Amino acid sequence: MRNIILLIQKYRNFLFFLFLEFIALFFLFSATNNYHHYNYLSSSNSISAGLYNFQYRMTSYFSLREINNQLMVENANLKNQVLNRDIVVGRKYIKHKDTTFKKNFLFKEVSVINSQYKFYKNNLIINAGTKSGVQKKTGLIGTKGLLGIVTNVSSNYASIRPIINPDFGLKILHKKSNSWGDLIWIPEENSFNNVYVKNIPIYTDVKEGDFFITSGAEGLFPRGVVIGRALSIKKNIEKQTLIIKVKLEEDFSSIKVGFVVKNQFKEELDQHLN
Amino acid sequence: MIFELKNIIWFFGLIFIQIFFVDALDFGTYSSFFSPVIITFFILKQRLNTTVFQLLIAAFFLGIITDVFRNTLGLNTSILLIITFLKPTFLYAISSKEDIEKDVDLNLFNIGVFRFLLFFGISIFTYHLLFFLLEQFSFNNFLILLFRAIINTLSALIFLIFLQYIFIYKK
Numbered sequence: 001m002r003n004i005i006l007l008i009q010k011y012r013n014f015l016f017f018l019f020l021e022f023i024a025l026f027f028l029f030s031a032t033n034n035y036h037h038y039n040y041l042s043s044s045n046s047i048s049a050g051l052y053n054f055q056y057r058m059t060s061y062f063s064l065r066e067i068n069n070q071l072m073v074e075n076a077n078l079k080n081q082v083l084n085r086d087i088v089v090g091r092k093y094i095k096h097k098d099t100t101f102k103k104n105f106l107f108k109e110v111s112v113i114n115s116q117y118k119f120y121k122n123n124l125i126i127n128a129g130t131k132s133g134v135q136k137k138t139g140l141i142g143t144k145g146l147l148g149i150v151t152n153v154s155s156n157y158a159s160i161r162p163i164i165n166p167d168f169g170l171k172i173l174h175k176k177s178n179s180w181g182d183l184i185w186i187p188e189e190n191s192f193n194n195v196y197v198k199n200i201p202i203y204t205d206v207k208e209g210d211f212f213i214t215s216g217a218e219g220l221f222p223r224g225v226v227i228g229r230a231l232s233i234k235k236n237i238e239k240q241t242l243i244i245k246v247k248l249e250e251d252f253s254s255i256k257v258g259f260v261v262k263n264q265f266k267e268e269l270d271q272h273l274n
Numbered sequence: 275m276i277f278e279l280k281n282i283i284w285f286f287g288l289i290f291i292q293i294f295f296v297d298a299l300d301f302g303t304y305s306s307f308f309s310p311v312i313i314t315f316f317i318l319k320q321r322l323n324t325t326v327f328q329l330l331i332a333a334f335f336l337g338i339i340t341d342v343f344r345n346t347l348g349l350n351t352s353i354l355l356i357i358t359f360l361k362p363t364f365l366y367a368i369s370s371k372e373d374i375e376k377d378v379d380l381n382l383f384n385i386g387v388f389r390f391l392l393f394f395g396i397s398i399f400t401y402h403l404l405f406f407l408l409e410q411f412s413f414n415n416f417l418i419l420l421f422r423a424i425i426n427t428l429s430a431l432i433f434l435i436f437l438q439y440i441f442i443y444k445k
Binding site for chain 2: 187
């Protein structure tokens, strides 16, 4: 017994190191493998997100002109769409309270208070949480295109898993041919403004500059939100698929505003998906 | 003592600089190569008569707080603990035990430029290499990873030299 105590005393530093290291590695692997736990130890907790929010309020003033321009461009695009649709369909055909015209998606405007873009597993923080009705597994879109999916919510803030995170995965569409593809971001090969689209069949006619859009299949995003344009196209002969490098529409180094997408019929859709 | 006021200011100051200055720097498309970690300085600069127990506790909390901000729970903490444990090994690999006084902070001005570059260089390089390996959890693209580790080590050293000239340098 005395020898054991002496042994422990001799190696107490090493044992203490092992103990702390074990805790750290436990945190690391349990936090990456399931994202339901550790709400308080993620960056959307009130203290760290509060500090990020403070920084955002200090610095956002200097980019107001840019934000205004982004919003104006988006506004013009939306006006284009809405007014043109009015002419095609005609007012008398649109009935209020008709169930076929029931609003599917609700949008809530938020500010992106912190955007990581140079790390391996990037992460965004927005300044809206459960108090504003933001829930887990809802989508976030920016003024130009897709941003990410909400993974963690506290009462006033939420953290987002953006496209530029290796854990992000989504089925997307090639706009011209309606072919399905998988969106993948590989940290070693992609920088923060491009992603890969894989598994599109080799016979699909994809050209440089073609748009890729969301499919709307999982109910996270409405159909047709722009993701990016094809930058270069390679062929994978063995798998008979195309590997397409896509330039993202959104510049993750300068996002300031976004919209959380809430699908009103998500629960109903989930019953059919599972 | 590690728990004196000056050290506590360094502790929170380094986290602040790391999160809101170093991580916020924008280098355009090359940004992904440039993510140096400078919080190791707090552990490396501690005097030699600080006990390992105190150092490990400080490293644990330093790592956890940084991880919470960067949303990489456990990653910085585990590597920082390893560096803390290996600190004497690195130091005595480049100099003999008698060369450095027990009760002075290990910084640029106390241990000399050459030893500073070697000791901090080796420690910070090990930090970045282990950090990227654990983050990626595979040996794929090892050369790119090595390149990133070297770039980040150099930039972290430049940062630290600046920091020491601003906050420690006395005529």
